[in-house]
Amino acid sequence: MNVTIYDVARESGVSMATVSRVVNNNPNVKPQTRKKVYEAIERLGYRPNAVARGLASKKTTTVGVVIPDISNAIFAEVARGIEDIANMYHYNIILCNADKKKEKEIRVINTLLEKQVDGLLFMGGKVTEEHVHAFQTANVPIVLCATTSEQEPIPFVDINHEAAAFDAVTALIVRGHRSIAMISGPMDDPSNGLARLQGYRRALETAGIAFDDKYVRIGNYRYETGNDLMPYFLTMHPRPTAVFAANDEMGIGAIHAIQDAGLNVPGDISVIGIDNTRMASMVRPQLSTVAQPMYDIGAVSMRLLTKLMNKEVVSQSRVVLAHELIVRNSVKANT
Amino acid sequence: MNVTIYDVARESGVSMATVSRVVNNNPNVKPQTRKKVYEAIERLGYRPNAVARGLASKKTTTVGVVIPDISNAIFAEVARGIEDIANMYHYNIILCNADKKKEKEIRVINTLLEKQVDGLLFMGGKVTEEHVHAFQTANVPIVLCATTSEQEPIPFVDINHEAAAFDAVTALIVRGHRSIAMISGPMDDPSNGLARLQGYRRALETAGIAFDDKYVRIGNYRYETGNDLMPYFLTMHPRPTAVFAANDEMGIGAIHAIQDAGLNVPGDISVIGIDNTRMASMVRPQLSTVAQPMYDIGAVSMRLLTKLMNKEVVSQSRVVLAHELIVRNSVKANT
DNA sequence: GTTTTCATTGTATACGATTTCACATCAATT
């Protein structure tokens, strides 16, 4: 039915080993023979079977990518970075959404390992012992991507979420704000949730401002939560003069809630977010934020993985990328 | 090194055939034997090799997905729909960005076929003869996803872009607008570009309004183009009372350009887009739009593909999903 | 003229599963 390397061998009058050499660009083939084989390949429309190749060579040129949710702009950006670099090194990616659900994560990790991926890029929620166990039974390299783990010295690429939050809040403080509210993410999320709250807290304390949990409300990273939680802060006395949202979407929700209440951003209240999604510059006023280099996180982690798969020595297997404060006109000095 | 089915057979005192039966849930195994084998699997930490299985069974339970750009919210949404249904039917997906570039598309199609995917979901730009040829040499089913082709009767799932544009423009016309500008996509894009322009044109002509290409400007679907092209319309005499943007992002760009010029939306100019991305309801005023069921397009096309891979008879292999007009407050009647 | 060397090619096996077919066992039927 399908044309195999054997058919090509017969058609071109050589052995299958020679065809294999031609297909794999092995230099030990006489140019004339090579030409004959190429012609036979063309004539027969031969397409090498990567599955058979994978079985024989024990390499699939495929990497597994576990991602929370590809329809989330942040992760989609990471995914694009991953795929671009993967493509550059001739790898394909098998993508699995796991929604930061532990059991789903474990399941897809095992599926990917069964598929004999050459490496694994894991982007998820908390890394538990069960995760680590699954990683250990794998005999391929693993890189954590935008995901941190206290557990084991697993290679990872991420930003410093605590510091990013610290910088965002400090940007408000240096502009004279003392009463700063926070719309946080859920605490069970180690990086985006807890770490950002800690950064907020440290910034306040560094500036000698007492932390008060009445000024913190917990959302779920969606526009609607920002929009719904903001009115609570508006009724407070004293009313906060600035709001730090743990991500841009909630920040934008907050801006609109403030505007809907007849107040002005940044006139009455300044707002800052984190992420620097496209949306941040697509609202009025444009949202100040701390840029996370999501594309780069994907690209760098994939690059790191290629090195590990290639058994190269890597100087840095735990890399923290720089974030960047971007002040736009949703923030002004508090006078 | 790695534990194989043969090791499990020895460990449990049966043949590899029996182990295979146990692993594949073949009912013809004595419960007692099954138990022995399961124990050996557990003890040895056996993980079936899907590559070997794929070679032997000629099935990989993997489908290829060609997508223009996963970092684009629209396509990411489709991808999520695809992956959810794929997951439901125990398929994995290999994802390839091809940026609607023909040669890149052809290349990844061939790579995916080499990897022996059980089916292919193609989402791209124009489907050329070269594409069709590549599809024909594949002996696995193919479904076009949010992509139309005049060429051949290839199964597809999409919406009617022409009608969606028609409905958007008609929504403006019935509200008394006669002077309606359009910010279009590039004409080399058959569905989002050309089809939407045609819908715009038909809506005008149906209402007895002359089409005038001075009222059409071509953008690239980005916020910036909407923002940059809008001022041109603002200087026209007579100034259009409404703008139809070929997608939401350009529509939002237009809104902000109008606002930046000191005019009011919808007071002075109404704006409508297409897509219904999250952003549409995250701007003020909220953008009216025609909703495209992107998630469903992905889900339905994957479901269709599973049927084809399973050799089921499908009644409808060319499905057009319904779009929906959503009028928000970026549109008001022209008095 | 014989021996070495080197480039090129072929043979045979491994990769780790699925699957066909044959066989053995045992209960049910005649």
Added chain:
DNA sequence: AATTGATGTGAAATCGTATACAATGAAAAC
């Protein structure tokens, strides 16, 4: 007691490639 049928199991072929090793032939060295 012989036949049938169902059930459970194993031996061996097969999937399509890579690759170690052997073999070949021609050119180079002696």
